[in-house]
Every structure is written in structure tokens, then in C-alpha cells.
Amino acid sequence: MKHDSLERLLGLPGPDPGCEAGFAQLEHYCDAVRRGEPVERRFPDLVRHIRNCAACREDTEGLLAALEKLEE
């Protein structure tokens, strides 16, 4: 079984703040992404949550797309 397949089914092990705590950090994460900062180092737990949680991943992608659109 490939690693990404296992990750999709079983999630990534390690600290995961969950949806509510993740939402509280989301604007900091997205601003950091847009500044080109190393978010995997600055927000390792949130990055893990975004990979584990399809809804939060979709919301994060939506926020980044919205911010990009607002700058057009």
C-alpha cells in the first residue's frame, strides 16, 4: 500500500489540534503562506490537521483562493 493511500485512510500520526483550534490559527497560517514563509516549520501541528481533515483542507484552500482573488 502506498504511503499517501495509508495517510488518506488512517491520517498522519502526531499532534493534531483539531478543527476549532485549527480555525483559530487559520488567518496566521494563510498570511504566512502568502508571504512565502516555511509553514511546515512554523505550524507543524496545523499542517498535520489540514492534511488529516478534508473539511479544513477545503476551507484553507478556499481562504487562500479568496485572498488571491481580492488582490486581483
Next chain:
Amino acid sequence: MPRAGLDLESTTWVGELAADSPARDAAAARLHTLLLRVTRAESARRKTTIPARGHDELDDLCVQAANDALLGILRKLPEFRGDARFTTWACKFAIYEISTRLRRHAWRQRQVTTDESIWETLPDSAPPALAVLQGRETLARLQRAVREELTDRQRQVFQAAVLEEVPIDVLAERMNSTRGAIYKILHDARTKLRRALGRGEPQEERP
């Protein structure tokens, strides 16, 4: 109170939206316009995920989402610390509101299977998440672990969220729960399954 050094645009928003500001109504109207632009853009971006029969209602959902986001932002404004840009902070509420509505709208007329019948579709018509499993042996180990290691609630959530790919906020609505609570159940189920399948935890986890 927002920190010193806040960017000019954020400072202006926070000052004008303050409860005692004479510019509050005008600023709230401007912010609503911005939020509606965000919810409509997100709805358009994800339109293909919504069945065609639900397209007529999308703009209503965008307006509702922008309205609720504005109320939330005005209520939480005293909590805005200014560590991020105001527009980023505000837009996350709009995205949350429209995103939840879009997922629920997409699943509105779809049945959610929370029992074991989903395993019976295998292997000929496996759902996408299970199609990645190579070989009946791995699948059998996973199914056995789901049956033997998980509580009823964990089994229901894992099968629906991971195997059937039901969004967790849709599950929360159907199971009279919250998104955070459903995610916690899923997280605990996955932790048990990783252990059962010999993929240990590197460190202690929380929720």
C-alpha cells in the same frame, strides 16, 4: 486591543467597526460587500461539487453566509489581536460559513451510510478511499480492526467520513453533533486503527 504596528488597512477596519465609531454602519456595509464577494467567489469555485438541481439556491446560500459571517465578525471584533491582516481574519469567517453550507447543500438529498453495508460493495465497486488498498489481505485486516477495535460511534464515523467520504460537518448535522466532536471521534478511531495495523504513534496526540 489590536497590537501596535498593525497595517494601515487593518487599523482602519478595526477603528471604523468599533461599537462606538460613527462610521460603524458604513464600514459594516462595506465589509458585507467584501464578504459577499468572497462567498460568491468560493461558491463559483466549487460549483462543480454541487448537483445541478441545487444551483438555483447557491446565491441565497452566499447571502446567508455573508450575513452570518458579518454578525460573527462584529461579535468577535474585540478578540481580534492584529497578529494577522484584518481582511484575512474576516474572510475566514465568510469561507467557513459558505463552505459548510456548500457541503451540506451538496449532500442534502444523499443518504449517509453509517452501517457496515459499505464493506459489502467490495471489491467490485469499491468507494474511492478503499480503491487504494492493494490486496484483499490488507482490506481484511482493516475491516477486522474496524470491527474489533472501534466503538460503535467510532465505526460509524470512520466508515462514513473515510470510506464513504461524507464531509464531517454533514455528519455532524445528521448525528446531532458538532464538527469538532465528529473530528475528535474520527481522530481517535484512526489512532486505534494505526495501532492495530502496526503503524505506531511517534508521540502522544491530542484531539
